[in-house]
Amino acid sequence: MDRMTPEQRHRCMSHIRSKDTQPEWLVRRSVHAMGFRYRLHVKGLPGKPDLVLPRHRKIIFVHGCFWHAHGCRAAQRPPATHQRFWKEKFAANVRRDRQVLRQLWQAGWQVLVVWECETQEPERLRATLAAFLAPATRPANYELADQHTLYGQAAEFPEDYGR
Ligand SMILES: [Zn+2]
16 A cells, blocks of 8 residues: 655655644644634745735745744754854845745735744734734734734835844
8 A cells, every 4th residue: 555665755754744843833723713714835926935815915934943043042053063054054044035025025915924933922923913914904013013023015124134
């Protein structure tokens, strides 16, 4: 029955794990509980966004603090070896994230980036998601833009993103 080689199975399993990481699952569960439906990992959009709400024209990314170089404590542990390699790798990730956000904004999407560390505080996570997904999004979101919510026009792009 199972015709996969061990290598294939391993690839398959690690693929699944990378898609259903705990932080993303927490966000999905929260959004779903609020009554919103979404599409997952939409390939046709820049950055293959984690959650897409086409009808609301909204997108949610769940970023791992380490790989996306968040400025929080979880991300402050650079590997001890090959530091230069890692530095360049993280810089490239941040550059790519910025570019993806710009492209999505220019296409008229509102985008929320939820950081992995934020998913560990359920109350705060729910509040952030609720504010972003509320119908009267624009005024409500100005406040959030100061924190971690990135959305709207390319002109609103905070220069310190990813620092
Ligand atoms: Zn973080």
